[in-house]
Amino acid sequence: MRGTVFSNILVALDGSEISQRALIEAVDQAKVWNAKIQAIYVMETPRFALDPMNQTMGMDNSLEMYRLLEKQGEEVLNEAKKYGADKGITIITHLRQGDAGVEILSLSEQNKCDLIVVASHSKSNIDRLLLGSVSSFVVTHNKVKTLVVRE
Numbered sequence: 001m002r003g004t005v006f007s008n009i010l011v012a013l014d015g016s017e018i019s020q021r022a023l024i025e026a027v028d029q030a031k032v033w034n035a036k037i038q039a040i041y042v043m044e045t046p047r048f049a050l051d052p053m054n055q056t057m058g059m060d061n062s063l064e065m066y067r068l069l070e071k072q073g074e075e076v077l078n079e080a081k082k083y084g085a086d087k088g089i090t091i092i093t094h095l096r097q098g099d100a101g102v103e104i105l106s107l108s109e110q111n112k113c114d115l116i117v118v119a120s121h122s123k124s125n126i127d128r129l130l131l132g133s134v135s136s137f138v139v140t141h142n143k144v145k146t147l148v149v150r151e
Contacts, residue, residue, distance in 0.1 A: 005033055005114075006029060006030075006033040006035045006114050006115040006145075007033065007034075007035050007036070007114060008035060008036055008038065008111060008112060008113045008114055008115075009026050009029055009030055009033075009035050009036070009037045009038070009113065009114075009115045009116075009117060010037075010038045010039075010040060010104065010107060010108050010111070010113040010115070010116045010117070011023055011025075011026035011037060011038070011039050011040070011080075011116075011117040011118075012039075012040050012041075012042070012100070012104050012116070012117070012118045012119070012134070012138070013039055013040065013041050013076050013077065013080055014041065014042075014076070014100075014119070015041075015072060015073075015075075015076045016119065016121070018119040018120070018121060018149065018150075018151050019076075019119040021119065021149050022117050022118060022119040022149040023039070023080055023083060023117075024083075025117055025147060025149050026039075026117040026147075027083065027084055027087050027089050029115065029117070029147070030084075030089045031087070031088075031089065035115075036090065036092065037084060037089060037090070037091045037092070038091075038092050038093075038094060038107065038111055038113060039077055039080045039081075039091050039092070039093050039094065040093075040094045040095075040096060040103065040104055040107050041073040041076050041077050041093075041094070041095055041096070042073075042096045042097070042098060042099075042100040042103045042104065043066070043069040043070060043073055043095070043096070043097045043098075044097075044098070044099065044100050070095065073095045074095060077093035077094075077095060078093075080093065081093060094107055100134045101134045101137030101138055101141070104116065104118070104134070104138055104142075105138065105141055105142050108142060108144060109143075113144060114144050114145065115144060115145050115146070115147060116138055116142060116144060116145070116146045116147070117146075117147045117149065118134065118135045118138050118139075118146065118147075118148055118149070119135065119148075119149050119150075119151075120133070120135040120136075120148050120149065120150045120151070121133075121135075121151060135148050
């Protein structure tokens, strides 16, 4: 008899083609293990952009940027739900704002996820050093297994 290895899978989405492949992999894993899926989209807005005390962008532009990011996130998550439903898998969605790596790990802990699926955009080591990498951060700092889908 085969026991359940993964029961609650978290997949991080950003609207890219590679994150769509991560979703496909998460759904495939959910089918194998009869697991549920949590999908997260993190709106990474610069802190200064939404700060009303900062007038460099203007409040109207900041609000407009936030609404555009929110709309994109909702579209990505709705597409994920539809994809899951087409495959017989229910996907619970979460739209968050902040640092992507931190928000992914926070949601994983809150929901007691036992597998995180993230996409890697194949940044060079220099890019990772200068810009950071969400997938590297998640792999380095999380307490559960991580599946990294690469380009």
